[in-house]
Amino acid sequence: MTASKTPSPVLVLFRDDFRLSDNPALHAACATGQPVLCTYVQDEACLPKGVIGWWLGQAAGALTEALGKLGGTLLTPQGETLAVVKDLVKAAGVSEVFWNRRYDPVGKEIDTALKATLTEQGVAVQSLSARLLHEPWAVRTGAGQPYRIFTAWWRAARELGEPGRPLPTPQAIQFAAVPEAFKKDVSAKALLKPALPEDATQAAQYWPCSEENAHTILEDFLDDTLAHYETDRDRPDREGTSGLSPYLRAGLISARQIWQAARKAEARSGDHVNTEKFLSELGWRDFGWMQLFYEPQMPTRNLRSEFDGMPWQNDAEAFTAWTEGRTGYPLVDAGMRELRATGTMHNRVRMVVASFLTKHLLTDWRKGERWFYERLVDADPALNAMNWQWCAGTGIDSSPWFRIFNPVGQSEKFDPSGAYIRTWVPELAGLPDKLIHTPWKMDATLSRHLRFVPGTTYPHPIVELKQARAIALESYKNLKGSEQS
Ligand SMILES: Cc1cc2nc3c(=O)[nH]c(=O)nc-3n(C[C@H](O)[C@H](O)[C@H](O)COP(=O)(O)OP(=O)(O)OC[C@H]3O[C@@H](n4cnc5c(N)ncnc54)[C@H](O)[C@@H]3O)c2cc1C
Incomplete structure (x- = not known):
C-alpha cells in the first residue's frame, strides 16, 4: 500500500x-x-x-x-x-x-x-x-482610448451592469505548515508596526482597525446618514459621509461589498437619489485608479503640460503656516488642524485648503500632495494625486484654474454657524457667529471684552484674498500667453 x-x-x-x-x-x-x-x-x-x-x-x-x-x-x-x-x-x-x-x-x-x-x-x-468595481481597462471610449471625462466614463461604466457580487468569507481554511526557515516570520514581533508621527499620536483613537469595524461603520452609515447624503456630504459641521475611506484604502472592506450593501439599503428605503450619489463617489474612486493605471506619473507630473511653466512662488513660510493651520483663514486652519489631529479632513475642506495653497499661495500642488500623503490615514496614491490635480486645475477633467474657492465664502456656506471651525480652532470658539469666518473684523470693544487680540490670539490672514486671486489669475494668463508666443 x-x-x-x-x-x-x-x-x-x-x-x-x-x-x-x-x-x-x-x-x-x-x-x-x-x-x-x-x-x-x-x-x-x-x-x-x-x-x-x-x-x-x-x-x-x-x-x-x-x-x-x-x-x-x-x-x-x-x-x-x-x-x-x-x-x-x-x-x-x-x-x-x-x-x-x-x-x-x-x-x-x-x-x-x-x-x-x-x-x-x-x-x-x-x-x-x-x-475596484471594474478593472481600469474595462471601460474605454469607442476608439479604444481611456476616458478623460468622469461623467462620460461613469455613464459607460454603468452600462457594464452591476459590479460583481462579493464573495463570502471562506467557511474554514486549511492552513499549511510554516516551513522551518520562515518560523521567525510568524511572531507578533515580526510584523513591523510603524508608529504615528510624534505630533499625530492622538489620531489612533479615531480609527478602530478591523474588518468587523469596517462593516459596522458601513451599516451605521446606511442606517443613519445615507438618507441625507446628497445635501450633507458637503457639510463639515455634520456627520454627512461614510468615513469608509481608510478601510477601503487598507482593503478591510471592498468597494463591491459597499456597493451591494448600499443597493440592499436602497431596496428597503426606496431612496434612489442619495444611493446613486453615494455610488457615484465609489465611481470617482475607480476613475482615479483608472487614471493612475494609464498615467503612472500622475502623483508627480502635471497631466496638463501647459502648467509645466507655472511660476509657483513656493514661499516656505507660507507653506509652513498652511501645514500648521496658521493662515488666518478659519476654515483652512480648521481643516489643516483636523488633518494633523485625526489623519483625515472633510472632503469639502480638502478642496478648499488645496485651492488656497495652489492658487492664493501659488504653491506647487505637489508639495500639498506630499504633505497630505504623509498625514492622511486614507492616503491613496491614485485618489490623492487625482484630487490634487483636480483642485490645481492641472489634471484631466479638473476644476479650471480660474475657479478659485474663496475660503470665507466656502466657510459661510458650508459651516454657517462655525461649529466645525470651533471644534478645530479652539481660540476662535468664543467668537460670535458673524465673526467666526472673519475674526480680523473684530472691533476694539469686543476684542477687549472677549480678550481676543486679532494677530496675537489668532493670526492675521497671511494673504489678502482679492490681491492673491488677481496674482493667481495673472500668472495663468502670462503662462497661456508665453505658450502661444
Ligand atoms: C485634495 C484632496 C485629496 C484627497 N486625497 C484622498 C486620498 O488620499 N485618499 C482618499 O481615499 N480620498 C482622497 N480624497 C477624496 C475624498 O476627500 C475622500 O475620499 C473622502 O473625504 C473620504 O471620506 P468618506 O469615506 O466619508 O467619503 P464618502 O463621501 O462616504 O465617499 C465614499 C467613498 O467614495 C470615494 N470618494 C469620495 N470622494 C471621492 C473623491 N473626491 N475622489 C475619489 N474618490 C472619492 C472614497 O473611496 C470614499 O471612501 C481627496 C480629496 C481631495 C480634494
Whole structure:
C-alpha cells in the first residue's frame, strides 16, 4: 500500500487587501482544497511612511488576529517581494500562488516580474480582481482610448451592469505548515508596526482597525446618514459621509461589498437619489485608479503640460503656516488642524485648503500632495494625486484654474454657524457667529471684552484674498500667453 501524499500548499499574498471576506485570492486558494500559506511580504518598496504606514501596519495586525481565530497565522517576512516569495515557494514546495491585482506603478512592476519568474519555474499564478468595481481597462471610449471625462466614463461604466457580487468569507481554511526557515516570520514581533508621527499620536483613537469595524461603520452609515447624503456630504459641521475611506484604502472592506450593501439599503428605503450619489463617489474612486493605471506619473507630473511653466512662488513660510493651520483663514486652519489631529479632513475642506495653497499661495500642488500623503490615514496614491490635480486645475477633467474657492465664502456656506471651525480652532470658539469666518473684523470693544487680540490670539490672514486671486489669475494668463508666443 502506498502512503497518500500530502498535497502541496498554495500561497496567498496579501497587499492592501487585509480582509477575509470578498477576497478573491484567498477564496480561490481555499477552493483548491490544498493547504494555504497566508503571507504579507513587508517590502520596503511598498511600505509608505507617515500615518498611512501606521494604518497599514494596524490592518495587517488585524488580519493576523482574524487568521489566528481560525487557527492559522499570517507570515510577515521582510525583504524584496521577488526574493522572499521565491525562497518561500521553494521552502514550502508551493504549487500555486494567488494575489489580488495592484494598479500602482511600483506594485505593477513587482507583480509582473514575480509572475514571469514563478511561471518560468513552473509555479502557477492567479492574479484576481478585488480592489475596484471594474478593472481600469474595462471601460474605454469607442476608439479604444481611456476616458478623460468622469461623467462620460461613469455613464459607460454603468452600462457594464452591476459590479460583481462579493464573495463570502471562506467557511474554514486549511492552513499549511510554516516551513522551518520562515518560523521567525510568524511572531507578533515580526510584523513591523510603524508608529504615528510624534505630533499625530492622538489620531489612533479615531480609527478602530478591523474588518468587523469596517462593516459596522458601513451599516451605521446606511442606517443613519445615507438618507441625507446628497445635501450633507458637503457639510463639515455634520456627520454627512461614510468615513469608509481608510478601510477601503487598507482593503478591510471592498468597494463591491459597499456597493451591494448600499443597493440592499436602497431596496428597503426606496431612496434612489442619495444611493446613486453615494455610488457615484465609489465611481470617482475607480476613475482615479483608472487614471493612475494609464498615467503612472500622475502623483508627480502635471497631466496638463501647459502648467509645466507655472511660476509657483513656493514661499516656505507660507507653506509652513498652511501645514500648521496658521493662515488666518478659519476654515483652512480648521481643516489643516483636523488633518494633523485625526489623519483625515472633510472632503469639502480638502478642496478648499488645496485651492488656497495652489492658487492664493501659488504653491506647487505637489508639495500639498506630499504633505497630505504623509498625514492622511486614507492616503491613496491614485485618489490623492487625482484630487490634487483636480483642485490645481492641472489634471484631466479638473476644476479650471480660474475657479478659485474663496475660503470665507466656502466657510459661510458650508459651516454657517462655525461649529466645525470651533471644534478645530479652539481660540476662535468664543467668537460670535458673524465673526467666526472673519475674526480680523473684530472691533476694539469686543476684542477687549472677549480678550481676543486679532494677530496675537489668532493670526492675521497671511494673504489678502482679492490681491492673491488677481496674482493667481495673472500668472495663468502670462503662462497661456508665453505658450502661444
Ligand atoms: C485634495 C484632496 C485629496 C484627497 N486625497 C484622498 C486620498 O488620499 N485618499 C482618499 O481615499 N480620498 C482622497 N480624497 C477624496 C475624498 O476627500 C475622500 O475620499 C473622502 O473625504 C473620504 O471620506 P468618506 O469615506 O466619508 O467619503 P464618502 O463621501 O462616504 O465617499 C465614499 C467613498 O467614495 C470615494 N470618494 C469620495 N470622494 C471621492 C473623491 N473626491 N475622489 C475619489 N474618490 C472619492 C472614497 O473611496 C470614499 O471612501 C481627496 C480629496 C481631495 C480634494
